[in-house]
Amino acid sequence: MLPLQGIRILDLTRLLPGPLCSLMLADLGAEVLKLEAPQGGDYARWFPPLREQMSAAFAALNRNKRSLSLDLKHPSDVEACLRLVEQVDIVIEGFRPGVMERLGLSYETLKARNSGVIMCSISGYGQDGPMAQRAGHDLNYLARSGLLSLFGAHTNEAPSMPGVQIGDIAGGSYQAVSSILAALFRRERTGEGAHCDVSMTEGLLPFLSMEFGNLNASEEVPIRGDDNILRGGIPCYGIYQCGDGKALSVGSLEPKFWIQFINVLGLPALASEQMETGAGKERVRAQVEAVLAQKTRDEWLEIFATIDACVEPVLTLDELAEDAHFVERGAFQTHEHPTEGSFVLPRSPFRMTDAEPPAHVGAPGLGEHTVDILKECGFDDEEIESLRQQGCIL
Numbered sequence: 001m002l003p004l005q006g007i008r009i010l011d012l013t014r015l016l017p018g019p020l021c022s023l024m025l026a027d028l029g030a031e032v033l034k035l036e037a038p039q040g041g042d043y044a045r046w047f048p049p050l051r052e053q054m055s056a057a058f059a060a061l062n063r064n065k066r067s068l069s070l071d072l073k074h075p076s077d078v079e080a081c082l083r084l085v086e087q088v089d090i091v092i093e094g095f096r097p098g099v100m101e102r103l104g105l106s107y108e109t110l111k112a113r114n115s116g117v118i119m120c121s122i123s124g125y126g127q128d129g130p131m132a133q134r135a136g137h138d139l140n141y142l143a144r145s146g147l148l149s150l151f152g153a154h155t156n157e158a159p160s161m162p163g164v165q166i167g168d169i170a171g172g173s174y175q176a177v178s179s180i181l182a183a184l185f186r187r188e189r190t191g192e193g194a195h196c197d198v199s200m201t202e203g204l205l206p207f208l209s210m211e212f213g214n215l216n217a218s219e220e221v222p223i224r225g226d227d228n229i230l231r232g233g234i235p236c237y238g239i240y241q242c243g244d245g246k247a248l249s250v251g252s253l254e255p256k257f258w259i260q261f262i263n264v265l266g267l268p269a270l271a272s273e274q275m276e277t278g279a280g281k282e283r284v285r286a287q288v289e290a291v292l293a294q295k296t297r298d299e300w301l302e303i304f305a306t307i308d309a310c311v312e313p314v315l316t317l318d319e320l321a322e323d324a325h326f327v328e329r330g331a332f333q334t335h336e337h338p339t340e341g342s343f344v345l346p347r348s349p350f351r352m353t354d355a356e357p358p359a360h361v362g363a364p365g366l367g368e369h370t371v372d373i374l375k376e377c378g379f380d381d382e383e384i385e386s387l388r389q390q391g392c393i394l
Contacts (some may be wrong), residue, residue, distance in 0.1 A: 002029025002355050007184070010035060010084055011065070012072075013094035014042040016165060017122050017172030017200065019061040022092055024177050026064040027348035027357045033088070033373055034062060034364065035081065038069040038393060041366040051340040054363060059340050062363035068374070069367030069393050077392045078104045080374070086113050087377045090180055094122045097132045107195040117193045118183045122172050126199035138200075141167035145204035150211070153225040153232055171203030227277045235284040236261070236274035239314065246297035250288075251310035261309040265291040337362035367393065 007030040011022040019034075019042070026032045036042050044058040051059065070077040082105070085091060091110060093100055100106055100121070107119045121127055124136035125144070139161065142148040152160040179196035187193060211222045227233040236252045252258040258274040265288060273284050292300065297313055304311045315323060321332040321344050335343045340362065348357045370393050374384050387393045 002358065003352070004184075005029040007031070007090065008088045009033065009090040009092060010081075010088045011092045013092055013122065015044050015094075015168075016061065017168045017176070018092050018094040019044070020169060020173040021120075021122070021176040021180075022065065023061055023063065024173070024348065024350070025090075025180065028350055029355075029358060030090075032065040033084070033369075034065045034067045035072075035084075036067055036069050036366055038071055038367065038391070041067070041069065045366065051337075053339050053365065056340075056343070059337055059343060059363040060345055063335060063345075064358060064361050065364060066369035066373060067364035067367055068370040070370075070387075071392045072103050072105070074390065074392045075104075076387060076390060080379070080387060080392075081105065082109070082113050083379070084373075084377050085110050085117060088114070089116070089118060089184070091117060091119045092122070092176065092180075093119070096135075097121070097123055097127045111193060115193060116187055116191060118180060118187065118196065119193070120176050120180050120183075120196040120198060122176050122198045122200065124200050126202060127197045138165040138167040141171055141201040141204065144201045145171070145208075147204050147207055150222060150224045150228075150231065155223050155225050157225075159224060167200050167204055170207070171200035172198060175200075175203035227281075233277055233281065234275050235270075235281050235288060238285070240285075240289055240292050242295060242297040242300055243293045244296040244298075247314040248292065248297060248300060249312050249314055251312075253310070257308065257310045260307050261311065262288075264303060264307055264309065267291065333360070335360045335362065339365075 004025060007025075009022055009025060009030050009032045011018060011032055011034045013019055013022070014036075022030075022032045022034070034042070040046070042058065042062075044061065045054050047055045047057055049056055070081055072078055072081060093105075110117050110119055123132070124141055125131040125134060131144075136144075139148070142151075142162070145167070147166070148159045148162075150159075151162055152158070176196070176198045179198055183194040183196055215221065222228065225231050225233070229237060232238045236250065236258045238250055240248050240250055242248060250261065252261045252274065255271075255274065259268075259271055262268060262270045267287055270284055270287065273280065276284050295303075300311070301313055320326060326332060331347060332344055333347045335345055337343065371384055374387075374393075384393070
């Protein structure tokens with residue numbers, strides 16, 4: 001049995017943080033009702049590249065969901081939404097703080113209709129505080145959190161952009177999933193719902209827990225690059241290029257791993273130099289790089305396959321689904337969509353006994369399930385036709 005079987009979610013979010021959160025909950029067995037505006041729906045539907053009728057990214061983020069369309073700027077649709085709230089366990093929203101209240105959908109209003117409802121609000125900076133109303137994107141949250149200050153190889157250069165939405169996903173989606181699951185567990189014991197306030201910026205702060213521990217001990221502010229251990233400051237922990245231009249990650253921090261590594265390279269004289277910094281680090285790195293440049297990445301992988309040295313390839317996205325370990329673990333699955341074709345996508349990361357992810361259902365068309373969902377929630381044909389006549393639903 002899937003752990004969230006029987007849990008129903010009303011998802012009002014768009015783009016990435018909220019949809020990825022509800023996708024992970026769907027993979028745990030929850031039923032997700034994706035509420036979209038009739039005029040275009042989720043913006044991510046139309047982001048290039050498009051397949052046939054929807055964006056490839058939207059199709060990846062919104063499988064195993066059903067879509068209904070309601071215009072929340074129309075009073076009758078707000079009332080319809082509140083009637084849906086009476087039938088769900090969780091409401092996820094990602095509007096700017098205050099918007100839900102202006103729509104007539106504040107947590108207090110939802111709670112009055114369903115005392116056990118859990119509302120999760122995902123925003124850049126939280127529901128209150130001086131920055132609550134500021135617009136922002138992933139890069140801004142990374143910058144404000146301090147995490148971005150540690151990205152990059154050199155202190156005399158601007159921080160590097162990470163190339164993936166760490167703030168949206170780690171600070172938003174995963175923190176929202178954790179908050180919702182904790183609120184569900186509390187509700188099981190108390191019967192009470194909750195309002196979860198997820199700030200994507202604050203959701204990144206736990207990444208700095210060790211750095212703050214070090215800061216409290218030494219009062220020395222951690223910096224990026226150069227002599228920082230985690231950012232290439234020592235030769236035994238870094239990224240090295242091979243002869244074919246592809247790269248290896250070397251994490252030989254412990255002496256036993258470093259000795260294995262340099263012995264394979266034929267550089268035993270470097271046994272005591274794994275923690276060299278500054279000019280010493282550059283000298284050691286140059287020797288290691290010169291040897292690694294003599295073979296391709298895959299040739300080195302074959303050599304290190306049976307060696308305990310913490311050496312792994314820097315894989316590119318097109319290599320992942322064919323990687324032998326991922327294949328055996330079933331980490332990727334091929335999904336068929338009735339209009340958009342085949343998609344190879346990561347499977348749910350949640351694994352537990354007797355809880356296989358549900359059978360794949362392709363991402364829905366805009367408002368595809370509106371009538372079915374409204375009927376399931378107690379709307380009769382006359383009420384549904386009235387909403388249609390007002391242009392509130394598709």
